[in-house]
Amino acid sequence: MDLIIDLQKPTQKLTRNGLQSGGRRYDVPLGRRDGLVANQTGANLMLPAPFETLGNITRKFEAVGLNITDVVILSGAHTFGKASCATFRNRLFNFSGTNAPDSTLLDSSMVSVLQNLCPVNGDGRQTTALDWNSTENFDNHYFRNLVNGRGLLESDQVLYSSDEAISTTRSLVELYSKNWQIFLDDFKHSMVKLGNIQPLTGSSGEIRKNCRVVNS
Template identity: 75%
Template structure:
C-alpha cells in the first residue's frame, strides 16, 4: 500500500469532499417552520425503541454511519431490494433498526406530511441514541434529501471492516473528507453495541481448531469466555458486548479497553496496539482514555462532519414517503 503522504488519489478525493462540505446548505433550523415538533417526535420514538431494547441505540447510530459512508448521507441504506446496501456484506444480517426508522417516519408524516427526509431522520435518531445512552449532544444540521438509488458495490468497498489495519481505515475516512481524529473519535461509538462471532472469531482459534488466541492483541482473561461463546464451527451470529465494562453506556471505557488489550474487534485494537498506531492513532486513544470531555467534544464534532458528507439538497433527490422505497 502507498503511504498516506504519497497517495495522491486519496488526497484528491479528500479535497473534493471538503469542497462539497463547504458548499453544504444544511442548517440547524431547517424545519423550524415546516415541522416545528420534529425533534420531540423523533426523540419520543427513539426513547420508546431504546426502552424496548437498549441495543437499539447502537443500531440506529450505526445506520447513520453506514448511510453516510456510501453515496453520502442520503438514506440509501434504508432502500429495500436484493441489490441494495442492506444486503451488502457489512450490512447483511447485521444492520438493524429499520422498523424503528419506519415508526419514526410514520409519526413524523402524521404531523408534517412530505416534509422531512429519511436522511434527516437518521441524523436526528443517531444524535438522540447517543444522548439517551449517556453521551454528548450536538445541534444536528438538517436539510438533506433522500437518494434515488442504493449502492451495494460501494457499501462492500467503502465501509471500514472489522479486520482492517489503521492505514486502510484511515484511507476510507479520508475518501469522505474525514481525518485521523475522526477515525478514533467515531470508533469510540463502539463503547455501545455488540459484535457477532463472525467479526472476531478469527482471533480466538487457529485453523486446526486448537486453542491459539492472539495473545499479543487480546487480553488472555477474555479469551476463554469468548471461545465459549464462539466455539469452532459454532453459531457465527451470536453476539457479545463490545465494551464489557459499561454495557450500553456511552463513555470513554472503550479507549481504556484498548490500552488494556480488551478491544474485541481487531480493527479497534489496531488503533492502539499495531505498529501503524504508534505514529498515528495511539496518542489520540490515550488522550480519550483519560479525558471524557475531550472525547465527547471531538465525537460530537466528528458526527457533525460525518453528517455533512455529500448531502443532497435543494431539488436533488426527493423526500421519500416510505423510507424503504423511492416515490412512485
C-alpha cells in the same frame, strides 16, 4: 438517542439528545436528501471492515473528507452495540496462521470467554457487546479497553496496538481513555462532519415520504 423535530420550523436544526446514556447534546443541519437507489456493494467498499488494517481504514475515511482524529473518535461509537462471532472469531484460535489467539488480546479471561461463546465450528451468529464490561453508558470505556488489550474487533484494537498506531492513533486513544469530557466534546463535532459527507444536491435524490421506500 432521542430525536426531537419541530415540523413547524423546517429550517431549525435536529437535536440529538444522548443525555440519558451519558452523551452530549449536539445539533446537525436538517435537509439531507435520500438516494434513489441502494448499492450495498458500493457501501461495503467505502465502509471499513472488522478485519482491515489501520492504513486501509484511514484511507477510506480520508476519501470522504475525514481525518485520522475522526477515525479514532468515531470508532468510539463502539461504546454501544454488539458484534457477531463471525466478525472477530478469527482472532481467537489461529490468528494469521499462528495457531494461537491474536497476541494483542492481552486479557486471557476475555479470550477464554469468547472462545466458549464462539467455537471454531459455530455458525458465527452469536453476539456479544463491543464495549467489554460497559454496555449501557456512552463513555470512554471503549478506549480504556483498547489500552488494556480488550478491543473486540481487530479494527478496534489496531488503533492502539498496531505498528501504524504508534505514530498516528495511539496517543489519541490514550488521551480519550483518560479524559471522558474531551472525547464527548470531540465526538459531537465528528458526528456532524460524518453527517455532511457527500450530500445530494440540485436534482439528485429526494426527500422520501416514507423512509423505507422511494417515492412513487
